[in-house]
Amino acid sequence: MKSYNVAILGATGAVGQTMIKVLEERNFPINEIRFLASERSAGKEVEYMGVKYKVEAVSEDSFKGIDIALFSAGGERSKKWAPIAASKGAVVIDNSSAFRMDPDVPLVVPEVNPEDVKWHKGIIANPNCSTIQMVVALYPIHKVKKIKRIIVATYQAVSGAGATAIADLENETKAVMEGRYYYPQALPHHIAFNVIPRIDNFEPNGYTKEEMKMINETRKIMHEPDIKVSPTCVRVPVYVGHSEAVTIETQLPITAEEAREILMKAPGVIVEDDPINNVYPVPIEVAGKDDVFVGRIRKDAGFENGLSMWIVGDNLRKGAATNAVQIAELLIKYELI
Amino acid sequence: MKSYNVAILGATGAVGQTMIKVLEERNFPINEIRFLASERSAGKEVEYMGVKYKVEAVSEDSFKGIDIALFSAGGERSKKWAPIAASKGAVVIDNSSAFRMDPDVPLVVPEVNPEDVKWHKGIIANPNCSTIQMVVALYPIHKVKKIKRIIVATYQAVSGAGATAIADLENETKAVMEGRYYYPQALPHHIAFNVIPRIDNFEPNGYTKEEMKMINETRKIMHEPDIKVSPTCVRVPVYVGHSEAVTIETQLPITAEEAREILMKAPGVIVEDDPINNVYPVPIEVAGKDDVFVGRIRKDAGFENGLSMWIVGDNLRKGAATNAVQIAELLIKYELI
Numbered sequence: 001m002k003s004y005n006v007a008i009l010g011a012t013g014a015v016g017q018t019m020i021k022v023l024e025e026r027n028f029p030i031n032e033i034r035f036l037a038s039e040r041s042a043g044k045e046v047e048y049m050g051v052k053y054k055v056e057a058v059s060e061d062s063f064k065g066i067d068i069a070l071f072s073a074g075g076e077r078s079k080k081w082a083p084i085a086a087s088k089g090a091v092v093i094d095n096s097s098a099f100r101m102d103p104d105v106p107l108v109v110p111e112v113n114p115e116d117v118k119w120h121k122g123i124i125a126n127p128n129c130s131t132i133q134m135v136v137a138l139y140p141i142h143k144v145k146k147i148k149r150i151i152v153a154t155y156q157a158v159s160g161a162g163a164t165a166i167a168d169l170e171n172e173t174k175a176v177m178e179g180r181y182y183y184p185q186a187l188p189h190h191i192a193f194n195v196i197p198r199i200d201n202f203e204p205n206g207y208t209k210e211e212m213k214m215i216n217e218t219r220k221i222m223h224e225p226d227i228k229v230s231p232t233c234v235r236v237p238v239y240v241g242h243s244e245a246v247t248i249e250t251q252l253p254i255t256a257e258e259a260r261e262i263l264m265k266a267p268g269v270i271v272e273d274d275p276i277n278n279v280y281p282v283p284i285e286v287a288g289k290d291d292v293f294v295g296r297i298r299k300d301a302g303f304e305n306g307l308s309m310w311i312v313g314d315n316l317r318k319g320a321a322t323n324a325v326q327i328a329e330l331l332i333k334y335e336l337i
Numbered sequence: 338m339k340s341y342n343v344a345i346l347g348a349t350g351a352v353g354q355t356m357i358k359v360l361e362e363r364n365f366p367i368n369e370i371r372f373l374a375s376e377r378s379a380g381k382e383v384e385y386m387g388v389k390y391k392v393e394a395v396s397e398d399s400f401k402g403i404d405i406a407l408f409s410a411g412g413e414r415s416k417k418w419a420p421i422a423a424s425k426g427a428v429v430i431d432n433s434s435a436f437r438m439d440p441d442v443p444l445v446v447p448e449v450n451p452e453d454v455k456w457h458k459g460i461i462a463n464p465n466c467s468t469i470q471m472v473v474a475l476y477p478i479h480k481v482k483k484i485k486r487i488i489v490a491t492y493q494a495v496s497g498a499g500a501t502a503i504a505d506l507e508n509e510t511k512a513v514m515e516g517r518y519y520y521p522q523a524l525p526h527h528i529a530f531n532v533i534p535r536i537d538n539f540e541p542n543g544y545t546k547e548e549m550k551m552i553n554e555t556r557k558i559m560h561e562p563d564i565k566v567s568p569t570c571v572r573v574p575v576y577v578g579h580s581e582a583v584t585i586e587t588q589l590p591i592t593a594e595e596a597r598e599i600l601m602k603a604p605g606v607i608v609e610d611d612p613i614n615n616v617y618p619v620p621i622e623v624a625g626k627d628d629v630f631v632g633r634i635r636k637d638a639g640f641e642n643g644l645s646m647w648i649v650g651d652n653l654r655k656g657a658a659t660n661a662v663q664i665a666e667l668l669i670k671y672e673l674i
Contacts, residue, residue, distance in 0.1 A: 149639055153490030153582035155532045155571065169530075173510060193506075193575050194621040195492045197582070197633050197647045202612035206593055206635025215638055230639035232582035232647065234492065237574050238530050245490035245534070245569035245582075256543055275539035284531040296534050298543025301552055302486055302567035310534045310569065 003031040004337060006328075007066045007090065009081060010073030011035035011055055012044050014163050015095055018321035019070050020048050022290075026325060029332070036062050038073065063088040067337045068328050071095055072320065086122025091337055093124050093324045097209075100125040100217055107220045110326040111268040112139045117330045124327055127221060128213040129319025130154050130233065130242055135221050136292040136318070137311045138248065140266035141259055142222060145305075146251035149228040152214065155236045155243040156199060157283060160315045161186055169237055187235065196235040208233055241283025242319060244311040249303045256297050259307050263294055268318070273297050281312040289314055290322045340368040341674060343665075344403045344427065346418060347410030348372035348383050348392050351500050352432055355658035356407050357385050359627075363662060366669070373399050375410065400425040404674045405665050408432055409657065423459025428674055430461050430661045434546075437462040437554060444557045447663040448605040449476045454667045461664055464558060465550040466656025467491050467570065467579055472558050473629040473655070474648045475585065477603035478596055479559060482642075483588035486565040489551065492573045492580040493536060494620060497652045498523055506574055524572065533572040545570055578620025579656060581648040586640045593634045596644050600631055605655070610634050618649040626651055627659045 006023070010016040016037075023030065035046050035055045042057035056062060058077075063069060063085040071078050071085075072095040082092045082099065099105040106116035107125045112135050117124055127135075130152075138147060158165040164186035172192035175182035182192070189196045199210035207215075214231040218224075236243075263271050272281045273295040280295035292313045300306030313319055331337045343360070347353040353374075360367065372383050372392045379394035393399065395414075400406060400422040408415050408422075409432040419429045419436065436442040443453035444462045449472050454461055464472075467489075475484060495502040501523035509529035512519035519529070526533045537546035544552075551568040555561075573580075600608050609618045610632040617632035629650045637643030650656055668674045 151488045151567070151584050151639065153569070155492070155573070170514075174514065177507075177511065177514075188615055189619055190621060194619050195573055195575060195580055196619060197580070197617050198612075198615070205638075206612060206633065207638060211638075228639035230488070230584045230637050230643070230645060232490070232584075232633070232645060234580075234582065236492070236532055238532060243532055243534070243571075245571065247488050247567045247569075275535075275543060278525055278535070280534050282526055282531050282533060284527060296543065296569070300567050301542075301544060301548075302488065302565035306567070308567060308569060 001029055003029040004067040005032040005065050006030050007034040007036055007062060007069045009036040009058055009069060009071045009077065011046050012037050012041045013072055014159050014166065015072040015316055015320040018316040019072065019324060020046060022317065022321045022325045024049055028325060028328065034062060034066065038077065060084055063090045066090040068093065068331065070324050070328070082123050091120060091122060091124065091331055093126055093327050095126045095320055095324055097128065097213060099123050100127060101220065107217060108327050109135055109221050109323060110330055111136050112221050113223065114330050117327060117336065118334060126320065126324045126327065127217045128210070129160055129315040130156060130210065130244065131214050131217040131221070132319050132323050133242060133292045133311055133313030134214070134244055134246065135218055136268050137263065137294050137309070139222060140262050140269070141248070141254070144262055145254045147227060147248050148251055149249035150218070151230040151247045153232045153245045154234055155238070156233060157238040157240050157242055157315055158187065158191060158235065159240045160242065166239060169239065191235060191237050193237065197232065199233040199235055238283045240287035240314055240316060242313055242315045243283055246311055247300055247308045248306060250305045250307065253305045254307055256299050256307065259297050268292055269294055280310060283312055286312045287314050290317050292318055338366055340366040341404040342369040342402050343367050344371040344373055344399060344406045346373040346395055346406060346408045346414065349374050349378045349381050350409055351496050351503065352409040352653055352657040355653040356409065356661060357383060359654065359658045359662045361386055365662060365665065371399060371403065375414065397421055400427045403427040405430065405668065407661050407665070419460050428457065428459060428461065428668055430463055430664050432463040432657055432661055434465065434550065436460050437464060438557065444554060445664050446472055446558050446660060447667055448473050449558050450560065451667050454664060454673065455671060463657065463661045463664065464554045465547070466497055466652040467493060467547065467581065468551050468554040468558070469656050469660050470579060470629045470648055470650030471551070471581055471583065472555055473605050474600065474631050474646070476559060477599050477606070478585070478587070478591070481599055482591045484564060484585050485588055486586035487555065488567040488584045490569045490582045491571055492575070493570060494575040494577050494579055494652055495524065495528060495572065496577045497579065503576060506576065528572060528574050530574065534569065536570040536572055575620045577624035577651060577653060579650055579652045580620055583648055584637055584645045585643060587642045587644065590642050591644055593636050593644065596634050605629055606631055617647060620649055623649045624651050627654050629655055
């Protein structure tokens with residue numbers, strides 16, 4: 001079996017660490033693996049398949065001989081290093097938002113638009129976490145019933161904002177319970193016993209960048225430039241696992257039963273929907289899993305042709321690391337590397 | 338100045354306690370006050386205006402001479418005692434869901450439909466907490482632009498489920514941080530570092546009772562039996578303060594600026610909406626306040642004529658106790674007692 005040289009940039013971050021785990025779990029065919037990070041994190045140790053590796057500071061030489069470069073080190077580093085890695089012959093799978101809307105870069109969710117990897121020019125973008133789990137659940141319905149409109153409110157975990165935000169939730173919860181004040185380090189407001197209706201910066205139109213990602217990336221991934229998306233993105237005091245309250249309007253009539261049947265056969269989707277027995281997905285149970293979980297599927301009360309549902313995914317896995325590794329697997333499947 | 342005899346049934350509960358505070362703060366003109374509860378809570382002490390009172394077990398005699406009876410002791414007790422209190426000449430303001438959809442009972446939010454108190458027959462219903470804060474913010478827009486459709490996802494505090502649910506959040510958070518397991522006593526799932534897409538029981542149509550309240554009560558309060566409402570109600574690990582991500586479709590075009598101007602003049606509404614300076618309402622800051630706070634007002638990205646916004650209210654105050662006391666104040670204003 002052919003095996004590949006893989007580099008991970010941002011190996012010490014929350015997503016980078018999950019990438020390593022996912023590569024191990026899926027037995028990704030690796031010949032050589034390199035762990036890269038900024039100067040700041042270089043020298044740290046990471047573990048892969050029981051072996052300890054030193055993290056190297058990223059440089060032009062880092063990508064020599066590399067087949068696949070998994071990037072999760074923020075937009076600025078991606079902008080700088082992705083073209084360099086690509087010029088050395090690596091295919092970059094980039095988890096930042098830097099290239100997602102670039103018309104020369106495919107934006108791929110393997111369950112939705114796998115074929116888009118075929119036209120890559122050295123960089124493939126991994127979509128935003130909230131968008132990935134939403135399109136995995138909605139696209140199978142779209143194929144049959146044609147979705148015209150999506151209204152989504154998110155309940156996003158702090159791990160989506162990185163390791164410092166995880167520490168914010170832990171430290172602030174402790175502080176509140178001990179009657180102390182805590183000043184948030186990564187998040188734009190207090191997160192303990194609170195919710196924050198802001199993820200990323202605001203655009204002049206009043207939407208946040210995170211919300212604009214849900215609009216624009218959904219359209220690009222689904223190849224539906226006119227689909228309507230009305231998002232509100234909210235941070236909640238959860239460590240791992242994004243949840244989404246989603247209402248859709250479809251061209252064709254759809255019942256909850258039909259939607260359930262479609263989703264039970266859909267790739268990467270697990271239907272957990274048995275209200276009578278108190279069964280619906282919740283983030284603490286979805287954390288650590290690779291699938292997208294859907295429950296609370298019901299004929300929508302407001303739209304003639306509409307459906308409401310509750311979609312939960314592990315933002316570090318399917319929302320980031322797992323989706324990136326699945327893209328790498330597509331490259332192998334289509335013999336693109 | 339005329340003063341009144343007031344009874345509070347459920348005086349020891351989370352809402353009952355807040356009712357006492359609100360009566361004090363608003364200097365409600367009280368002649369005599371009686372604190373009532375079930376046998377289980379009788380004998381407990383409550384404090385009003387610095388004086389300690391023994392809580393009495395509710396009986397037929399409890400309502401003799403009472404002008405206003407504020408009820409917050411659950412649907413079953415309301416069903417039993419409200420007709421009795423009314424038959425003794427009291428006007429019952431009932432915080433349970435028992436009578437809300439009864440065509441003989443007005444369902445009142447003073448900022449929206451104050452005149453409805455005038456046709457009461459002894460019982461006036463106080464609406465559901467999530468519904469109250471939503472209609473306070475939406476009705477002023479509706480009057481000018483005619484709302485056709487509301488899509489709402491809630492982020493509801495545990496105090497909405499009573500004192501045991503508050504203890505669930507506190508005890509379970511502590512347990513998680515100490516690595517212990519905690520079995521929830523009041524809530525249908527784990528709430529610490531989690532969100533639960535279920536409030537109250539499920540109906541056969543897949544909606545919860547809480548969600549059906551938001552549909553039906555909104556229509557009754559706004560006198561708009563055909564307005565479309567698509568709700569998803571979710572419990573979050575917050576102690577006090579419900580938040581709502583709301584998208585509306587209006588008959589007439591509306592800009593964010595127009596909406597802001599309408600809401601800045603609206604009774605009971607405070608606009609906190611300055612994204613550039615990171616200003617938007619969050620539940621930990623709204624807790625303890627009587628107004629409804631609105632931020633994140635933006636022209637909706639999906640609807641031709643649409644608006645999205647973020648609405649936060651103290652569920653124990655405006656969502657329950659304050660609204661009930663405001664109804665009592667209306668009774669005085671209209672000389673109905």
